[in-house]
Amino acid sequence: MSTLQPVRGTHDLLPEEMRRHRAVIERARGIAERYGFEEIATPVFEFTDVFKRTLGDTSDIVTKEMYSFSLKEGEEITLRPENTAGVARALISNGLHQNLPLKYFYAGPMFRHERPQKGRQRQFHQIGVELLGAPQPQADIEVIAVGRHILQELGILQDTVLELNTLGDPESRTAYRAALVSYFEQHETSLSEDSRARLTRNPLRILDSKDEGDRKVVEGAPAFEDYLNETSQNFFAEVRRGLDELGIPYQLNSRLVRGLDYYTHTAFEFTSDRLGAQSAVLAGGRYDGLIETMGGPATPGIGWAAGIERLAMLVQDVSPAPRAVAVIPVGEAAADQALKLTQELRHRGYVVDLGYSGNLKKRMKRANQMHARAAVMMGDDELKAGQVTLRDLDSGEQETLALDALPARLDTLY
């Protein structure tokens, strides 16, 4: 093993793995477009404030996971840990709120300074959608539907479960949060150290604690549904009704809470038990307060993000790379002819490999290694007669035919 290692938590995407990533991205993009989501790309870094203000000062991402840098000019920038904040910033920067609602799809790298493990890297990749400017529950339904459709298209829907919860509107959430804090404070001595810290940072998280002592305390905790006001109840009911209408099954999970502060109402996660310690494949929710928090006009939003590495781990069928035609000139005289033929075939749509060096045997071997479909051999003998030799590398059968007739003959092999 070389001592020259990549930075911890980063990986090279070599062709085989890259193909899986591409398959995920391209299929997802195709489905998202059917739902009217247009692709955009925002910068991989933003001013640190963009993330600090949107993610909340107490979130784990902000407190310990951001890759932040100070520039010579004194500016503080951060590699994006997620993309919703960037999209929201773009909406404000470009004055896009004139054209609401907007539907965006994105794909790209994200960066979080976490301890790497299976399904978790420091540079990873996400696809995601954001639907901005639609306060209606229909938007939630559509956003969940497109996510589900993509999982279906990837052939991994059966490996996932949709979990659903509501965090209510700000009024309900605030009320519930207060009730929770007051309850947990009474039982503070029975809580784990982690959960006591959560009490001030993110009390909702205590509900999802794995600590046995915590769980006992949680059993007696107030239930969110008792604190949902009418607006929040109606909204959630509408979302559920829509999912039922579409035949989208889900499991209610009242412990499903989001680490990020800007979420309201709908929270959902497609989870899988095939990702090691990780479970979330595609997760998101509604963030009605986000854009206003950033200083933009009050604009509701809902979206999700999915980890491409995690999706790629589940995807079974990846269409293989197209098979090449190997053009093999033999002798100096054939080189020019081979070059011309190669170019012609490429314009015709074929993947063509024209080796740079080596004898015939070596080139045949290379053609085989790249899993080429056919080899076209051009030697002095053939050229004098205006011919080439075409070898079918699957069957081993070979024929000599006129150069002019080659393209049409090749078409029959594919």
Next chain:
RNA sequence: GUGGCUGUAGCUCAGUUGGUUAGAGCGCCAGGUUGUGGUCCUGGAGGCCGUGGGUUCAAAUCCCAUCAGCCACCCCA
């Protein structure tokens, strides 16, 4: 950030209680076939045994540190 396991050839892995020149399979290169791949046969190249320090007459093997991977926690895609 915390705890545990692991690190030997490009890959997957052997390597005995510390003891000559560290092995295998696959892959790679060459030859058998001067214009014919995939199968087969023969030969070859390729290792600071993750890195640095220590113990010892002697370290891949024992100890410490460090880096990386994996697993769990935290949290998340």
